[in-house]
Structures are given as C-alpha cells and as structure tokens.
Amino acid sequence: GGRIMPEAEGPKYLNSSSRAIIYDKSKILYGLNLHRASIVNAGEVVVCEGYTDVIGCAAAGVTNAVATCGTALTEEHVKLLKRFSVATFILAFDADTAGGAAAERIYEWEDRYDVVFKVADFPAGSDPGNLAQNAPQTLKDSVANAMPMLAFRIDRALSKHDLGTPEGSGRAAKAVAHIIAEHPNEMVRDGYIMSAADRCHVDNTKLRQAVVDAKKSTSQGKSNYVENAPEDFYDNYDYNDAGDNNDGFSSDNRDKPSDAAQAASRELTSEDEALRLVIHHRDKVQSWLHPTLFEDPLRREAYEALVGAESILDANEQASLEAGALINRLAVDPGSTDIDDVLAGRALAGVTRATNLLRRALRQATDDDLKSRLSANISWLQLQPELLRDSLTRSEVLSIVLPWLVEFGTRAEANPEGDLLPDI
Numbered sequence: 264g265g266r267i268m269p270e271a272e273g274p275k276y277l278n279s280s281s282r283a284i285i286y287d288k289s290k291i292l293y294g295l296n297l298h299r300a301s302i303v304n305a306g307e308v309v310v311c312e313g314y315t316d317v318i319g320c321a322a323a324g325v326t327n328a329v330a331t332c333g334t335a336l337t338e339e340h341v342k343l344l345k346r347f348s349v350a351t352f353i354l355a356f357d358a359d360t361a362g363g364a365a366a367e368r369i370y371e372w373e374d375r376y377d378v379v380f381k382v383a384d385f386p387a388g389s390d391p392g393n394l395a396q397n398a399p400q401t402l403k404d405s406v407a408n409a410m411p412m413l414a415f416r417i418d419r420a421l422s423k424h425d426l427g428t429p430e431g432s433g434r435a436a437k438a439v440a441h442i443i444a445e446h447p448n449e450m451v452r453d454g455y456i457m458s459a460a461d462r463c464h465v466d467n468t469k470l471r472q473a474v475v476d477a478k479k480s481t482s483q484g485k486s487n488y489v490e491n492a493p494e495d496f497y498d499n500y501d502y503n504d505a506g507d508n509n510d511g512f513s514s515d516n517r518d519k520p521s522d523a524a525q526a527a528s529r530e531l532t533s534e535d536e537a538l539r540l541v542i543h544h545r546d547k548v549q550s551w552l553h554p555t556l557f558e559d560p561l562r563r564e565a566y567e568a569l570v571g572a573e574s575i576l577d578a579n580e581q582a583s584l585e586a587g588a589l590i591n592r593l594a595v596d597p598g599s600t601d602i603d604d605v606l607a608g609r610a611l612a613g614v615t616r617a618t619n620l621l622r623r624a625l626r627q628a629t630d631d632d633l634k635s636r637l638s639a640n641i642s643w644l645q646l647q648p649e650l651l652r653d654s655l656t657r658s659e660v661l662s663i664v665l666p667w668l669v670e671f672g673t674r675a676e677a678n679p680e681g682d683l684l685p686d687i
Contacts, residue, residue, distance in 0.1 A: 264288065264332045266314055275313070278332060290339045292329040293317055299347055301327040307351035308344055309383070309406055310336060311391055316355065319395025323402045328355070328391070335365075341372050353409045355383045355391050369412055370447055381409035382416075384592070404595050408588040413451070416442050417459055422532055426463060427612040429619075436463040440473035462559045464616055533608035534562040535593060540605055541569045542590070543597040548606070551665055555672025556609045558616065565589050606661050607651045613668035614651075618644045620675065621684075640684055 264278045264286070278288045294317040295302075302308045309328040311317050320328035331340065336354075344352070369380045383405045385394060394402035410418065420438045425431035439459045446452050456474060460467035531539070534557055540548045549570060557563035568582035568590070569575075575594055579587040618641060625637040650660040670685040 264291075264293075264314075278334070288332045288334045289337045290343065291332055292340055292343065293332055294321075294329045295343075295347075297321075298327055298329060302329075302344070302347050302349060306348055307353060308347075308349045309353045309355050309391075310340075311355045313392075316391035319392040320355075320402065320406075323391075323395045323399035325391075325403060325406055338372065341376055341378070345376055345378070350378055352378060352380045353383055353406055354380060354412075355385070355406065366412055366416065366445055370445070374447070380412045382412055383409045384415065401595060404591060408592045410588070413443070413446055413455060414585075417455060421459070421462055427533065427608065427615050429615070432463045432465060432615075436460070436465045436470055436473065439463065440470060441477045444474045444477035458560060464558065464612075464619065531593075532559075532562075533605070533612060534559055535589075536605045537609050538562060538565055538569065538589070539593045539597070540602060541566060542575065542594050544602065545569075547602055551606055551661070552609070553669040553672070555669055555676065556613055556665070558612065561585055561589060603654075603657050603661065606665065607657055610651055610661060610664050610668065611648055613672070614644050614647050614664065617668060617671050636684055 267273055267275050267277070278286075293314050298317075298321075305327045307327060309320060309325055311320065311328055311330040313330050313332070317328045317330045320326070329344075331337075341352070372378065373380055385391075385405050386398075386401065389398075389401075391402055394405075409415075417439055420442055421435050424435035424438075426435060436459070443452050443455050443459065446455070452474060453471070456471050457467055460470040463470070537548070537552060537557070541552065552566070554563050554567055557566050564582060565578075565586040568578040568586060572578035572581055575590060578590055582590060621637050621641050621644070625634060625641065628634045628637060647660060647664050650656045651664070667685050674685070
C-alpha cells in the first residue's frame with residue numbers, strides 16, 4: 264500500500280490487489296502492531312483514514328490509533344479489533360463521510376458485537392495528520408470528546424439551521440427525522456426524538472410521526488436523505504424521486520458528497536456560544552443568563568454545572584459524561600464572539616419560544632381579559648427581534664427582554680397551566 268505525495272495527481276491511497284495472497288486491505292489495519300497494548304489498556308481504538316493520520320496521532324500522544332488502508336471500515340476490521348478488547352470505536356475520518364449508508368452498517372455492528380461507535384469532531388477541513396502538526400491539543404481534545412454516531416449526526420444537522428425561527432426549526436426537524444429514522448433501536452430513537460424535539464422547538468409527537476414516516480419511506484426505497492445538504496435543500500426536495508446511496512465511509516473521492524451537499528460547514532450553536540462565554544467571561548455574562556434560557560437539556564446541564572462550580576474541573580465532576588465532554592470542547596477556544604451578539608441570540612430564541620407558547624395559550628383562552636393580555640404580549644414580543652438585531656438598540660432591549668424571558672420561563676416550568684405573563 265502507498266500514499267500519494269502532496270500536490271501529485273491520482274488516488275490518495277493505492278493498494279495492491281484487494282485479494283493478494285499476503286495482503287488483503289479489508290483485513291489489515293496500519294499501526295495495530297505498534298499500538299495494540301495501548302488499545303487493550305484503553306478499551307478503545309481511534310480509526311483513521313490513512314498512514315499519516317496514525318503517525319500524527321502518535322506524535323500528538325494518541326497512541327491507540329490505527330488506519331484502514333485506502334478502504335472503508337469493514338466488518339473484518341471490527342472483528343479483528345474485538346480480539347483486542349475494544350469496546351469503543353472512535354472514528355477519525357473526514358466528518359462529511361459520516362453519512363447514512365455508513366451509519367446503517369455501524370448501527371448493525373454496534374448491536375452484533377456489543378460495541379459503541381463515536382465520531383471525533385475535528386475543525387472543518389482538518390484531519391489528524393495536519394492537526395498533529397498545527398494543533399496537537401485540538402486533536403487530543405477532539406478524540407477525548409468524541410460523540411456517539413447518532414448524536415454527532417443530529418448535532419451537525421441542527422447546527423446548519425437557525426433554530427430561533429419557525430422556518431429554521433421546521434427544516435431542522437425534517438432533516439433530523441430522517442437521521443433518527445435510520446437507527447434500528449426504537450428505544451434509542453425515542454430518546455433522541457425527545458431531545459431533538461426540544462432543540463427544534465417542535466412538539467415531540469409530531470417529530471415522532473415524522474420519524475415514523477421517514478422510516479416507512481426508507482423501507483419502501485423512496486428516501487435518500489443527503490446528510491450535508493445546505494439549509495434550504497429540503498424545502499423542495501422530492502423524497503420519492505431519489506437516487507442510490509453511497510458507501511458513506513469510503514475514504515477515496517469517488518464516494519464524497521457533492522459540492523452542494525457540503526456547502527454548510529459546522530458551527531457552534533447559539534447555546535454553545537453562550538456556554539463558552541460562561542467558561543471564559545463568566546463575570547460579564549452570569550447575571551444575564553439563566554437555566555431557562557437553555558432549551559437543550561444537555562446544554563442546560565452544562566450551564567448549571569458551570570455556574571455551580573468554581574472551576575472547569577469541578578464542573579466536569581458535577582456533570583454527566585456528555586455534558587462534561589461538551590464543556591471540555593468549548594473550553595479549548597475562548598473565541599472572539601461579541602457578548603451582546605451571543606446574548607441577542609439567546610434572546611431571539613427565547614422570544615420565538617415564548618411567542619409560540621402564548622399563541623397556543625391564546626387559541627385555548629376563553630376569558631376576554633386574558634385574551635387581551637396575551638395579544639398585547641404577543642404584539643410586544645413581535646417587535647423585539649428587529650430591535651435585537653439593531654446594534655444601536657440591542658443593549659437596552661437585552662436589559663428588558665432577558666429578565667422578561669427568565670421570569671416567563673420560570674413561570675412556565677413551575678406551572679405551565681398558570682399565569683405565564685410577566686409585566687411588560
């Protein structure tokens with residue numbers, strides 16, 4: 264086997280015949296001979312795309328890495344690694360290849376071999392080889408904070424949409440429904456449905472039905488969800504007229520998604536940005552934020568752990584493994600986001616959520632006085648997005664809207680059927 268030199272033309276990896284007597288690339292893992300002790304001790308393995316990625320991992324201190332040799336991860340590879348007590352597979356391939364076809368195969372292996380597959384979330388355009396040279400700590404953190412396959416794919420899909428608007432939430436829910444539908448375990452699907460519905464600000468029964476519909480269309484051969492499609496891709500997508508899926512974990516360019524399907528890069532969510540401010544600028548934002556402003560349960564848990572602890576280490580000890588991993592990921596880079604911009608993002612999301620809840624309450628209200636109060640609050644809320652987006656009025660509006668949203672959220676959580684309306 265060999266790897267192409269930089270800037271040369273041809274396939275990135277070139278192997279001898281796949282069924283050569285002494286070399287079968289579907290069964291060989293580069294680096295296993297050197298890293299087997301670390302793999303056994305850790306109980307987990309980092310699976311890379313090629314030789315230079317394994318070399319880079321080793322240089323950065325990740326000594327439990329192996330590489331497929333210019334081929335997709337195969338069941339033979341999985342069976343081989345199980346012999347070395349591997350319980351967790353961390354996939355360090357290009358994130359854009361973590362698509363549906365590969366996921367289906369991986370979910371099957373998880374069940375058959377009682378293992379867990381996670382995905383290392385590298386910065387866009389990076390791989391272990393170049394991260395080892397330019398940002399070795401980022402490489403180590405990405406591996407340490409790897410996410411379960413389904414959680415990773417959902418997170419990527421949601422990050423491409425503006426969940427602060429009904430349009431963005433609807434698109435996100437549609438995309439997520441197709442991702443969740445691919446998982447074969449009903450109990451796993453249901454857990455992610457509840458979490459995703461909350462993050463998308465949609466009713467969980469509607470998202471559950473969307474998952475059922477997506478699963479039905481897939482079983483009838485009608486669905487071909489494109490994982491990395493741009494945000495508006497599914498507005499006019501015909502689910503009944505789609506082509507064949509690719510092998511989602513192939514490591515050569517033949518199976519890469521199209522340019523259009525890769526158009527949207529992964530970014531931090533508004534809640535992630537707020538958490539990052541709590542980590543790096545706690546004194547400046549703590550008085551503005553509140554648990555009710557975090558709608559995603561994982562982000563809320565991370566926030567509560569951070570404000571209840573004196574250090575990142577203490578927060579990690581208080582939080583679950585998932586919340587701790589999120590905190591660690593956000594602690595790596597302090598970022599340069601404007602504080603008011605982040606607070607405005609939380610306010611915009613809160614305004615949307617509050618407006619939807621008040622509209623629902625208005626439809627159900629029978630008392631004329633209550634209807635009048637609800638209408639007045641809805642009208643006031645509808646004025647806030649434009650003011651929040653204006654840099655000249657943002658600070659003043661935040662000082663009014665955020666306390667209102669906190670009180671509204673607190674009332675809604677304490678007594679959803681009670682009087683939700685703070686004074687304007």
